[in-house]
Amino acid sequence: MAFFVDGSILVMFIRLLYGIRIRRRSFDMTxxxxxxxxxxxxxxxxxxxxxxxxxxxxxxxxxxxxxxxxxxxxxxxxxxxxxxxxxxxxxxxxxxxxxxxxx
Known part of the structure; x- marks a missing residue:
């Protein structure tokens, strides 16, 4: 299962709460x-x-x-x-x- 996060604050919270580093990915046509x-x-x-x-x-x-x-x-x-x-x-x-x- 893959997760894509479109929000810098959510990326920060996931890192702080779970220690998981993920990249912010915008859901757009690029x-x-x-x-x-x-x-x-x-x-x-x-x-x-x-x-x-x-x-x-x-x-x-x-x-x-x-x-x-x-x-x-x-x-x-x-x-x-x-x-x-x-x-x-x-x-x-x-x-x-x-x-x-x-x-």
Missing amino acids: SVAPMLFEYAQKNSKSIYIVASKQEEVEKAVKVFKERYERVNIIGYRNGYFSTEAEKQFEAKQIATINPDFLI
Whole structure:
């Protein structure tokens, strides 16, 4: 299992809490994203995306689907939650959908 971290603070916390040195990897089209989308497309894996503002995630999904025509994006939503209850509800929904990858 591989983990990619897109946040310098999270990298620091992992190092401090667990003593594990990992590199920050931004999930964009110049680093990790192409590898994931190519793999998912080739191996019929599903993807669910939680990110950014709604308009931004919609634009990103459009770009991903244009570049990777056979990629199976089974859902997406913005990364903003107004309450803890909403966050818990969405987490359960995503778990029910059971994507192969959650971005």
